[in-house]
Amino acid sequence: MTIRSLLSILADGKFHSGRELGEALGISRSAIWKHMRRLEEDGLEIYSVKGRGYRVPGGLELLDLAQINDWLESSVKAELADVDLQLSMGSTNEKAMQETQGANCHGRLYLAEQQSAGRGRRGRPWVSPFARNLYFSLVWRFEQGVAALEGLSLMVGLALVKAMEKLSIRDVQLKWPNDLLSQGRKLAGILLEVNGEASGECQVVIGVGINVNMPNELGAMIDQPWIDLKNISGEVVSRNRLVAEVLNELVVRLRSFERDGFAGLVDEWQSYHAMQGQPIVLQVGGKEIAGVCQGVDGSGAILLQTATGVEAFHGGEVSVQRSV
Template sequence: MTVRSLLSILSDGKFHSGQELGEHLGISRSAIWKHMRRLEEDGLEIYSVKGRGYRIPGGLDLLNTGQLDQLLAPALRQQLGQVDLQLNTASTNAAAMSDCLRGNCHGNLYLAEQQSAGRGRRGRTWVSPFGRNLYFSLVWRFDQGIGALEGLSLVVGLALVQALERMGLSGAQLKWPNDLLVNGRKLAGILLEINGETSGACQVVIGVGINVAMPYVQGEQIDQPWTDLATEMRGEGLLRNQVLASCLNELIPLLVQFSERGFVEFAEHWQNYNAHQGQPIILKVGEEEVAGVCQGVDASGALLLETGQGVQTYHGGEISIQRSL
């Protein structure tokens, strides 16, 4: 708790002396110094000036479960289970999956200020600087079996884009099956992991990463064009607790609707955001490449690709899309 309390003080972006911090937290100046070194090792930028103390340039917008509770729609608070907030974790998805293996975690929410081993699809690393973006995993139980989950990642994407539009984002599109783009640059990604039976009840870990205010240095580690909300919305309304609450306020009702009716009722709406609708694309399916024109998705969420052999259907898995030159 000491580190979180320390960060709460430094979150104002102002200088605080080691003596002041130590007195407030009841620890020595030497202990304060050690905490600062560990935070710097975690990638947090800290200014240290002799005679003035320590400050975090620009301050910090820390996640806060109390604020989140106030920002959630009242009817939805009851649908959330436990909220687990960590300063640093390997992966919120990994933490959620570990708990799912031990029992029912329906509605549990896992949050982290930083991930040391965040993951995207196909084994990619998700760059996760401290306190700048959103990394969260929500566990949801479905009783119809794994086969009924087709199209779920598309529904999650639709919830995210609607939530961010409500906050003022414009021009967002969805890349099948799990990315949110703005002007062709990746803003957010989704990773679903499933624990359960093929034909029985299962728990799905819905992992979401959203670039809120990606520092340029960490952004250089990303191996594809990217953007963040700070760039697209010019920093307006970007308190991370509000972004998270907005996403959950959209996501939870859509999960309930999907559980009851499947993807079919979302298909037409999803097409309105399809980043590749009517465009020539190349699908990479394992080692194979298939060229064609994207014709959207069918009622189950499968991708429709018009090729020389007619319209082919592709379901999720190890498939990636590239725009044809």
């Protein structure tokens, strides 16, 4: 608890001397210095001024289960079986996948202030600075098997957009199959992983990463154009309220998805589609296929108009780029 207690003091953004911090936590000044070094290595910006002490510029909002709970709808609280909140995990998805092996983890939520080995689609690294963005995984059980999951990542993306609209965050679009964009730059990503039988009951780990307040020096490590909520809204968005609003939207839509699938959401999803009616290039395995994007179908497949007609492509080894 020492690190969390230390961070709780630094959260106000003011200077605190090493002596003050040591007395508050019952540890030596050298131990405080070592903790500060570790936090800096984890990507937290800390100012150190001789004679004044340490401060986190702009302050810090730690994830707080009590605050999150205050924003959650009562029906959503009932669906969350357990919440695992840690300062650091290798990957929230990885931990969720390990714990769902042979166990019923429906409704379990995994939250981390930082991921040391965060992953995106196709195993790409997900830059995860400490206490600046949002990283979580939610486990959901489906009784109809993997075939019933068609379009799930698209539904999750739609839930994220609608949650952001509740926070007055506009100009967010969807990129098939699992990204959110704003101003043509990546804002958030979704990673789905499945444990269970192809034709029977399975548990899906729904991993979400949202750029909330990305430090520029760490953003330089990202291999594509990116944006965060601070750049969109002009202010730092509360991560506690954000995760609550995302869960409020996501859990309700998961229940509907279990009954009705994705087909009834096609028009709504396409209204946010960044590449609707645009020339694009699909990379399918080692091939590139050019055409005009015609949206998605009821199974969540992307539709491409080519010289030979309209073809449907599913996820897996398919990726989308705007044609240049």
